[in-house]
Amino acid sequence: MPHSLVLNIIPQSPISPGYLSGKHVHALFLTLVSSVNQTLGDFLHADKTHKAFTLSPLQVSNNPRLQWEHTQAIPAGTPCWLRISLLDEALFSNLTQLWLNLNPTRAWHLGSADLKITSVLGTPQSNQPWANYCSYSQLYEQASDSDRQINFCFYTPTAFRQQEFDCALPTRDCIFSSLINRWQKYSNIELSPDITSAIFPSYFDIRTEIVADSRSKFIGCVGNICYRILGEVEPLTIKQINALADFALFSGVGRKTPMGMGMVRRLKTAVKKTS
Numbered sequence: 188m189p190h191s192l193v194l195n196i197i198p199q200s201p202i203s204p205g206y207l208s209g210k211h212v213h214a215l216f217l218t219l220v221s222s223v224n225q226t227l228g229d230f231l232h233a234d235k236t237h238k239a240f241t242l243s244p245l246q247v248s249n250n251p252r253l254q255w256e257h258t259q260a261i262p263a264g265t266p267c268w269l270r271i272s273l274l275d276e277a278l279f280s281n282l283t284q285l286w287l288n289l290n291p292t293r294a295w296h297l298g299s300a301d302l303k304i305t306s307v308l309g310t311p312q313s314n315q316p317w318a319n320y321c322s323y324s325q326l327y328e329q330a331s332d333s334d335r336q337i338n339f340c341f342y343t344p345t346a347f348r349q350q351e352f353d354c355a356l357p358t359r360d361c362i363f364s365s366l367i368n369r370w371q372k373y374s375n376i377e378l379s380p381d382i383t384s385a386i387f388p389s390y391f392d393i394r395t396e397i398v399a400d401s402r403s404k405f406i407g408c409v410g411n412i413c414y415r416i417l418g419e420v421e422p423l424t425i426k427q428i429n430a431l432a433d434f435a436l437f438s439g440v441g442r443k444t445p446m447g448m449g450m451v452r453r454l455k456t457a458v459k460k461t462s
Contacts, residue, residue, distance in 0.1 A: 188322040189373075189437035190279050191272045192286070193308040193315055196245070199294060199301040202261040206298025209255075209398075209446030212242055215297050216271060223285045227278075239278050239373065241437075241444040243270035243317070244343065245297070253342040255398055255447055270317045270450075272437045274373040316452070319436060323374035330430035332422035337386070337414040337432045338454040344396045344407025345441045345449045353442060355395050355408045359386045365440040366431040378427045386428065389415040398448070407441070407448060 221228030231240070244255045248266040261267065273279045286307050294301040308318035321329075339362070346353040347361040354361065363383040370378060393410035416425055432453045439449040 188276045188279065188320060189272065189274050189326075189434070190309060191270060191317055191319045191437050193312075193318040194269045194271065194304050195248075195306045195308070196267045196269060197303050197305055198261055198263050198265060198267065198297075199303060200263050200299070202245070202297055202300040202302075204257045204260060206300065207245055207257045207261070209242070209244065209443065209448065211297060212245055212269065213446055215269075215295065215302075216240070216242055218295065219285060220282060223288075224281055227281055238445045239273065239275035241270075241272045241274075241439045241449070242447050243450055244447040245269055253450065255343045255396075268315070272439070274369060274438060317436075321433075321437075323370075323376055326433055327374075327376050327426070327430045330426045330433060332426035332429070334429055335416040335420075335425065336389075337416070337428065338411070338456070339413070339432070339435065339451055340411050340454055341393065341407075341409045341449075341451050343448050343450040344398055344405060344409055345451065346405065346407040346443075347441045353406065355406050357393065357408055357412055357440075359383055359388065359414065362440050363428075363431060366434060366438060369438040370431060370434055378431070379424065382424050382427050385416050385418050385420045385424065386414050387417050389413045405443065405448065411454070 217228050217232050220231060243253070246253060246268050247261060248268055289304050289307060291303055291305050294303060296302065308315055309320055310318060312318050341357065345357060346355045347365065360383060363386065367378060367380065390413040391411065393408045393412060395406055396409050398405040416428060435451045435453055440451050441449040443449065
């Protein structure tokens with residue numbers, strides 16, 4: 188069962204921009220895991236290929252837009268949040284004690300800053316669209332077999348590996364291949380591998396963004412893109428495409444999702460086009 192958990196956090200001391208990168212948030216997550224299961228923490232740290240989780244960058248709660256870079260320190264006492272999605276039910280189960288026994292007085296560390304996790308949200312919230320859960324069977328059963336409109340918003344830079352290089356253009360094949368691969372790995376519901384041939388872009392408003400650290404630069408896209416399912420398509424195929432589109436909230440797409448990249452969510456209403 189995919190879970191999308193939101194941790195509400197209060198920093199007890201300022202967090203400098205140098206400790207707000209994806210690798211430091213990733214390290215914080217592994218520390219949380221290791222606090223209840225050291226073996227699992229070591230395994231997740233060593234696994235370089237199949238990541239059963241995704242993370243968001245640390246977010247300031249009153250900012251309506253998601254940030255993937257910070258140029259200034261986050262002051263002490265600023266309400267923040269962090270999204271953790273878990274794609275594997277076994278992983279969630281192994282971490283049950285973490286979610287149930289988080290002590291709001293215990294300090295965690297992000298660089299030199301102390302943090303306190305005040306609450307964990309795991310169910311849909313009117314003011315927090317990133318908190319949710321749904322089994323794979325529910326995602327599949329609830330998916331429409333007639334909705335031909337797929338609207339995506341990329342909230343953090345998204346890129347896809349093609350041979351030896353990254354591609355920042357969110358083509359149909361890049362997006363849906365990423366979703367199919369993760370669905371097939373963590374669910375027991377088989378999908379047809381050729382269901383994407385009827386999907387075509389109908390609108391896009393995207394731009395590239397660069398995320399730089401001391402070692403490299405990551406170029407990805409953010410913005411909105413809409414797809415339409417065209418032609419004579421079986422209802423079963425439409426249903427499978429819609430299930431994948433709904434799954435995107437949990438799985439993300441593309442590269443570096445455990446570092447906060449590739450955060451994407453399906454929008455139920457069409458993107459408003461501007462002249």
